[in-house]
Amino acid sequence: MAALARANQQELEQLVYPTGFYRNKAANIKKLAEILCRKHNGKIPPDFETLIGLPGIGRKTANVIMNQAFGQAPGIVVDTHVLRLSERLGYTNGRNAVRTEKELMKIFPADTWRDFSLYLIFHGRKYCTARRPNCTECFLKQLCPSAAGAT
Numbered sequence: 521m522a523a524l525a526r527a528n529q530q531e532l533e534q535l536v537y538p539t540g541f542y543r544n545k546a547a548n549i550k551k552l553a554e555i556l557c558r559k560h561n562g563k564i565p566p567d568f569e570t571l572i573g574l575p576g577i578g579r580k581t582a583n584v585i586m587n588q589a590f591g592q593a594p595g596i597v598v599d600t601h602v603l604r605l606s607e608r609l610g611y612t613n614g615r616n617a618v619r620t621e622k623e624l625m626k627i628f629p630a631d632t633w634r635d636f637s638l639y640l641i642f643h644g645r646k647y648c649t650a651r652r653p654n655c656t657e658c659f660l661k662q663l664c665p666s667a668a669g670a671t
């Protein structure tokens with residue numbers, strides 16, 4: 521963390537270049553590392569509310585960190601797949617990640633939140649892609665209001 525805090529901005533930009541928005545990301549990583557070193561002993565705090573106050577960390581990233589690093593699920597990770605599938609499956613209107621997360625949290629019990637988004641992400645990659653959902657082979661087609669041919 522200390523090395524990241526001291527890192528040269530241009531070097532960081534080169535490292536994260538393939539991920540897109542590399543200038544913003546590099547600046548946020550550096551600021552984040554500086555704050556973590558100054559206020560959190562160089563460690564990532566295991567607290568959702570603290571995480572979302574840090575540079576470059578919104579609800580999605582904070583949920584991922586809590587889930588993957590600390591084994592907790594204070595909420596549901598809503599990425600582009602979860603947003604799209606939640607709408608196609610009729611859980612939400614899919615227009616807003618924060619609202620979608622709140623709506624999903626009301627529908628599904630808390631002990632499913634950690635795995636729920638992973639299921640949707642894998643399903644979104646394999647069957648229900650953004651461009652061409654493969655409804656014919658999808659095992660949810662009997663339940664899905666957006667299945668090709670569904671009325």
Ligand code: SF4
Nearest residue numbers: 648653655658664667
């Ligand atoms: S039936 Fe089609 S739209 Fe519904 S989840 Fe499956 S692939 Fe997606």
